[in-house]
Structure formats: C-alpha cells, structure tokens
Amino acid sequence: MxxxxxxxxxxxxxxxxxxxxxxxxxxxxxxxxxxxxxxxxxxxxxxxxxxxxxxxxxxxxxxxxxxxxxxxxxxxxxxxxxxxxxxxxxxxxxxxxxxxxxxxxxxxxxxxxxxQINTRKNNNALVKGMQLKAGEEGHSLIVEFEQDLNTGRFVLPSLPEVAFRIRELIDNPNSNIKDLAKLVNTDPAIAAKLVKVANSVIYRGVNHCDDTQSAISRLGLITTKQLVTSFAVLALFETKSHLFKDHMRLLWEQSIEVAAYSCVLARELPHFNEAEALLAGLIHNIGEMIALTYAERFDDLATDIHQFNMVIGKLRGKLGEIVLSRWNFTEDLITVARESSDWMRGNGSIANDGSDFDYCDLVQIAKLYALEGKDTTNSSLPAIKTIPAVEKLNKLQLSTEQTTAIIEQANDQITELKTIFNQ
The missing domain is CATH 2.60.120.10 (Jelly Rolls)
Structure with a gap:
C-alpha cells in the first residue's frame, strides 16, 4: 500500500x-x-x-x-x-x-x-468519550434496527398465535363466550392461568370458577383479552445469550413485580382497568428485552457492558414503541413502553386537576414502590416525591401516604398475582 x-x-x-x-x-x-x-x-x-x-x-x-x-x-x-x-x-x-x-x-x-482488545486496554480513558457518543450510537442502532427489521435481517419475537386469535375473536362483535372458551382451551397454560386469576383475591366471586367459560364470564371480555396478552408477553422474556441471561431474568422478575403493583393501584383510580394496568406493567420493559436479543448480534455490545448500558438507554423507549406498534397495541400501552423510563415526562405541563395522569404515570409510580431498595437493570430510581407522575396523582386527591397504605393493604393480592405469573 x-x-x-x-x-x-x-x-x-x-x-x-x-x-x-x-x-x-x-x-x-x-x-x-x-x-x-x-x-x-x-x-x-x-x-x-x-x-x-x-x-x-x-x-x-x-x-x-x-x-x-x-x-x-x-x-x-x-x-x-x-x-x-x-x-x-x-x-x-x-x-x-x-x-x-x-x-x-x-x-x-x-x-x-x-x-476490541486495544479499546479495552484503554477503556477507562474512553468511558467519557463513549458517554458523549452514546446518543449518536443509540440513534444509529435504532436506524439499523429498523433497517434490519424491514429487510428481515432481524425478526421480532411474535406473540403466540393463539393469543392473536383470542384477541381477534374478542374484538369481533359477533363473538360469544362459549366460542372464546373453546379457543382459550387450545392453550392449556393460558386456560389454567385465566381460571387461577378469576379465583384470585382480586376477582373472586361467591362461587368458585371450575372451567374456562365461567372464568371468562367473571372476568369479562376486555379483562380476558388483556390477561391473555399478558401471559403471552411473559413467554418472550428469553435469551440464548449467556452474557445476557441474568439480565433478562431480572427484567422478567421486575416486570411481574411492577405489573402486580400497577394492577392494585389501578383498582383505586377511576377510569383505569386493572387488567390493562397489569399488562402495562408487564410491557414497560419490552424495549429493553428486544434490545437484549438484538445486542446478541453485536460483539462490541455483547462484551462491553459500559457501552451496552449507555446505548440501551437510548434504544429502550424507541424499540418498545416499534415493537408494540407492530403488534397493534393501544396508544396508551405504546406510550408506556416508549416513556416509562423518562421520569421527568410531562414536567412543567401538568393539568391542574391531574386529568392527564395516564397508564405510563401509573407504571412509573408502581415501579418506584415495587423496586425500592432492590437491584434494577438500569440506573438508580429517583426519590418518589420528585417525579411529575406523583404530583399528578396528588392532584387526583391521592397522596403518597394514601398510596403507600393502598399497597400495604393489597400485599396479599400482590403476592398472589406474582405467584400466578411466575408459574
């Protein structure tokens, strides 16, 4: 040369x-x-x-x-x-x-x-530079992710077919509970969990539900739809990478924890559905889960935890938005996946009556309570009274002390929900 x-x-x-x-x-x-x-x-x-x-x-x-x-x-x-x-x-x-x-x-x-070897030798000197470039690298990876997605070089995990069919059947105005129960029963795991939820302390009625049809009757179609989706989402928290296996497991455990807290809080708020809140808690980390499965393809990310943590913060929200949009989830849930890690969202533009309190705010509060004092997959959690979501909740006439009391009183419900979703 x-x-x-x-x-x-x-x-x-x-x-x-x-x-x-x-x-x-x-x-x-x-x-x-x-x-x-x-x-x-x-x-x-x-x-x-x-x-x-x-x-x-x-x-x-x-x-x-x-x-x-x-x-x-x-x-x-x-x-x-x-x-x-x-x-x-x-x-x-x-x-x-x-x-x-x-x-x-x-x-x-x-x-x-x-x-890569030379970069690692100089890793300490490069950390600051990497931090400055994290935004640029995150954007580049998002663009590449979308390119790989559109050309088939990366395939999104799919919800099980039975979950899609159940959602479609429920959305059909001509559907009936008998046909729905028959379809649910084609997936014994989902059917068993639906019956358990219907008999849980949250939904328990006078009589015990012994079959899928009676469980759906008690839960209602909308709740059944959200629960089926929740069970399907949980099956996606897997990775073949040894490097990311522990990280994925922690994500899975945290998502169940946040989902349970979101559910019990939603029961105390008007215009909120507890099953929707449960699903919101489960999917709030879906972008990070996708980022993990995608990062397996990049040696520089898979073996450099510093760079991975910096880039994943940029990828998490956007990937969550892309995935849930592809799955035709509601805008409320897409917002949760996109913005739940932005603790200061809405700062300076809060409605005086708290009417702009949404599922993303609910999930943020649930996350603070659920993960307080525990290891998290990302940065440390903010103080609970410092985020706009809490200010919004206060304007709905629910103070931090009242929220704490609600969660303490719902301890049995939270434990039971976690047990069902961990099975």
Missing part, C-alpha cells in the same frame, strides 16, 4: 463503525490489514449460509441482499446503515451481490478483534 493509498484509507475509515473516533496511530496499524477493492455488477461478496471471516463495508455503488425466498433489499452509500458491515450475522442470512460497479472495504474479523 503506497503512502497516498494509506492516507486515503485513513481519511475513509472514520466514516465507518467501529473506526470512528480512533486515534491516527491505531487507525494506521489497523489499515495495514484492510483492503480497498472494486467489482463489476454481479460479483458475489458472500452467499446465504456462509461462515466467512470477512466483513464488507460499501464505499460506492449498490449491493443487493437476496433472501432465500427471493426477496431483495438494496444497500447504497446514501443509506445510514452503510456505515456498518454489510449483513454481519453468521451464518449469512443473505446472498450479497453487486448491483452495478462497486467499491468496498474488506476487513478480516481478526482486525476487529484486535481493535
């Missing part, structure tokens, strides 16, 4: 992740093992199923990504995800071919491994 070629490459590399922000000496060392190549239309960079050791970055032109079913998506230099390697997953999920004349970088994965 001539001095002129090296100089051109050093100017080019910072445009791509993860070379941006590196000092010139480190870039010079890495550049020795990076090639700039050109190709004509039709060149195959890699094929579906390959386990090759090269990463490819597009410099100019258009690359076609062809899925096994024939679907095609294009990557061009004006796409924001062109700053990342082309279809980085292994085995390769696509066949990549030049759509026309292209130029591109070829980087052996050993180069990226060496970069």
């Amino acid at each position: 001539t001095q002129i070629e090296l100089s051109a490459l050093l100017d080019l590399l910072p445009k791509y992740t993860p070379f941006k922000g590196l000092d010139k000496d480190l870039l010079t060392m890495l550049a020795k093992d990076i090639s700039v190549k050109t190709a004509e239309a039709g060149l195959c960079l890699f094929e579906y199923g390959d386990f090759d050791t090269n990463e490819y970055y597009l410099i100019s032109g258009i690359v076609s990504l062809i899925a096994p079913d024939g679907r095609e998506s294009l990557i061009s230099t004006d796409c924001i995800n062109a700053r990342f390697p082309i279809s980085r997953l292994r085995p390769r999920m696509y066949t990549a071919k030049a759509k026309g004349p292209i130029s591109y970088l070829v980087v052996d994965t050993s180069v990226l491994d060496e970069l």
